[in-house]
Amino acid sequence: MVNQPLPQWRFRAMAPSEPNQNPIQGEFFSANLPERFIRESVQNSLDARAGREPVTVRFTIGGPERAVPVERTGRYLKGLQRHFEAVMRAESGSLAKDSDRRRELRSRVALLKEPLPFLIVEDFGTTGLQGDITANEIQAQGNDFWGFFRSIGISPKGEDAGGSWGLGKWVFPDASKLNAFLGVTRRTGETRFLLMGQAMLKLHELDGSKYPPVGFFAAGSKDDDRYWLPMPVESAGLRRRRGGVSEGAAACFVQAAMSEFGLRRAGEPGTSVVIPHPKDELTEPANLVRAAIRQYFHPIVAGDLVVEVAAPEEPTRRIDAATIVDEARRTGDGPEDDPEQRAEALIRAITLARWGNGQEDGLVEADARRKQPVIAADQVEQLRARYNDGRRLAFRVWSKVGGKSNSFTVLLEGDDSLDTGHDYYVRGHLHIPRMDYLTRHRARALIVVDNTSDLGHLLRDAEGPAHEKWRADAPRLKEKGWPAAAERVREVQNAAARILEALAEKPADVRRDALSDLFPADTGGRRGPGPARPGPSPIPSENRLSLRIHRVPGGFRLRPVGDQDPSGKTFEVRMAYDVARGTTTTALSRFDAGLRAGCPDFSLRNGQLHVQAEECEADVRSENELHLSVRGPDFSLGVTGFDERDLVVKVLPVEYATVEDHEEEVRTV
Structure with missing residues (x-):
């Protein structure tokens, strides 16, 4: 014995002599308990x-x-x-x-x-x-x-x-x-x-x-403490x-x-x-049931996971592929749910996932690389017609990691009842919840990445300890030596949006000022070749902005033009992701719509973006607006942390910020 x-x-x-340290693990987890x-x-x-x-x-x-x-x-x-x-x-x-x-x-x-x-x-x-x-x-x-x-x-x-x-x-x-x-x-x-x-x-x-x-x-x-295991x-x-x-x-x-x-x-x-x-x-059983459906609806629908919740004097609640919709409806919304997490929204996502499980042989090939057409030209019209007819679409989207081809799945369906797009990202079995890249389209998307692929391994290294978001600048991507890691992350993040933009565009409509998006320009200048567009009159030349925008990795930087000194001036700076069709006002309006829906594209308030101010002060006024007060002739204002989508930055002297007759803007890629 x-x-x-x-x-x-x-x-x-x-x-x-041992150092003093308290646990800090809680700092990495933002979701409710x-x-x-x-x-x-x-x-x-x-x-x-x-x-x-x-x-x-x-x-x-x-x-x-x-x-x-x-x-x-x-x-x-x-x-x-x-x-x-x-x-x-x-x-x-x-x-x-x-x-x-x-x-x-x-x-x-x-x-x-x-x-x-x-x-x-x-x-x-x-x-x-x-x-x-x-x-x-x-x-x-x-x-x-x-x-x-x-x-x-x-x-x-x-x-x-x-x-x-x-x-x-x-x-x-x-x-x-x-x-x-x-x-x-x-x-x-x-x-x-x-x-x-x-x-x-x-x-x-x-x-x-x-x-x-x-x-x-x-x-x-x-055993003595020193040897006790x-x-x-x-x-x-x-x-x-x-x-x-x-x-x-x-x-x-x-x-x-x-x-x-x-x-x-x-x-x-x-x-x-x-x-x-x-x-x-x-x-509270409902809290556990609701959280299980939100976090793991995809493996439950796929038949890989069953969750049971038992409590005294209540029948055990079983959440599996057959019961998940009924349980979602029975549990209902939480007190502070954002639109994508409400019961009815999740039921739609569950239905899309269930449909997608039977589409392996019917996937449309697509290309995630930004320098390549996302959909082959000879398929666009047919797919556009199917999408406009209210039918779901399933894509196998290809990317390359270290020269090796990797693919992931994108499932799409239009939904005109949405104010802004709903997108759900899954790596393996894990739902990555804090990802909103479909704000400009009234559509629902489910993006699924195979956890055993090189792309899945790369995205795993792009996550923080809470596994809530893929970050293109995650330190572990560099530590692990992934080639072109930031570009791979952004390809997956924006794949659904790029497909929808390809389906929404009409090739016959040519944007004559499209090339102007590729080059930074002085504020107040014309944006491209072709006839001048009718619209607001320019700011008088004596009050012309003395600023230039420079593209930098992940954002932009504002600096004075030449030897001009804007010291003492105050500017309103607003920013938004560009839209495939429309004006700067359209882009800003789309951002405002996402903000009202509780899922803005980005926020200056939550630490997602980084503001660097030299010889100036930047006062954040809203999620996408700040007031810039210039203090010296060599001032510099940098804002980084954006993804790679085209960015619209609108800059106005404060004295003209509320005057509709004057508009100046800057675009960068």
Whole structure:
């Protein structure tokens, strides 16, 4: 018989010389708690898929009815209380006595003496947390147990996985009012269960010692802190280790915990996570159902994923390919949904995805490269007629990564009921939600990239830890050495818009001023050859703007013309992405429409764009407008962070900004 210690919570005492650091993972996640909790937990399960059968992820809300009684909570909190209380005391010390935050902290400490409600996340059809449970190297490629419990900011996952930053597991302690969780896993090829837990608190002091934020619920040990490695409690022993109680007691602890929390894990491999005292947002079934549909409608429709949500005194809600539309309609909208995330909009996207699953043999070939026609000339008229007739279109769009051809899928349908386009981007199984590149067309698009392709790997490196957006300037693209990475990212982002523009254009209509878009010009000058267009009269020559626009990577820069000195002058600067047909006013109006719909093309307010001002002041007035006050003759104003679409920049002296008779504009590419 092997002896194994019973578990307890333990934090490793720090040496006085160790640097102080608090967790900052939360800074990387902007979605609300149910969204990010569902997103990251399901992603982990899909990355551990065992075969071709769908992965099932079940969320069980324990609720007060099933809470662990007070007399039995100690076995799951032993050792955690004193550290949790130390953190709460430290934070409360800097707060006013009657502050809401201090009252909240006191209420959290009180939870330790109350029954323990819980939230369970279990996956089926997965491999469990594979890998050597004793490993703790700097890198452990393929060791999921190490990645889940022993690394932060380092991922053991391969290139084909959805996650890659090693930060997504932060959602589990973040979901708990105690900032802690327990995990039970059974791995493929094994009969034992492994139980271990992790707490993510803050740096704190206790009894004269300093402790790090991370602690573990692990098998007890008499080892000195310097040599202590937290090990899981096993339902069956591996090999003899020092100290502890009989194997039977440890095995009984694991089995008792599984029964206490109602885990359904029996003979199947997979992982179950217990969230003690879940935060309030996660105890409402509709929040979990809504988030699951939003984040994972594509793999659900494809038959790769099933999500179940169970709560006391309610029938279990099963979201699969057959029920997803009914569940979306039953759950309805959230309180602050943007247009693309409302139930009816998602149902339309789900219907488009379902249609697209049967179009593999009927895909139209298209080219993502900007220097090539996106659609072959001999197909444009036929496709335009089909689109104008209200029929859906499916494209296989080609790009090149490192000289190798890669393709992705674009599904399109027109919808005149939309104020602005709705576009949904999916890499593998993962929905990339913060992407809006279809604002100029009343259409719906679903863009799907194969996660196992070179293009999928490149786009994975273009994402941040929250996997919410593809950034053409993401640092990891350069670190990984992807050739022409920014161009590849933008090709995928703008593929649907380019196809729609090709279908909307009429070849017989020739823009005589088209070439003027290719060259920066002095403000106030004519934009191209051909007869002058009727329109507003120019600003008088004595008040002509003394500015010139220069194209720079990702944006533009305004500078004085020659040796002219515009010091003391103030200008209104407005910007928008250009439109295929129309004037500067049309482009600005389209931007305003997107802003009213809650999805502007860009924003000067949210940090997406970068403003660099030298010898001038730039006062941001709206998402696409700033006031420029020139302070010196060598002033420079740069705005970057745009994608590669043609950009319209309109500049007016403030004294003429509201006079309709005067208009001056600058275009750049």
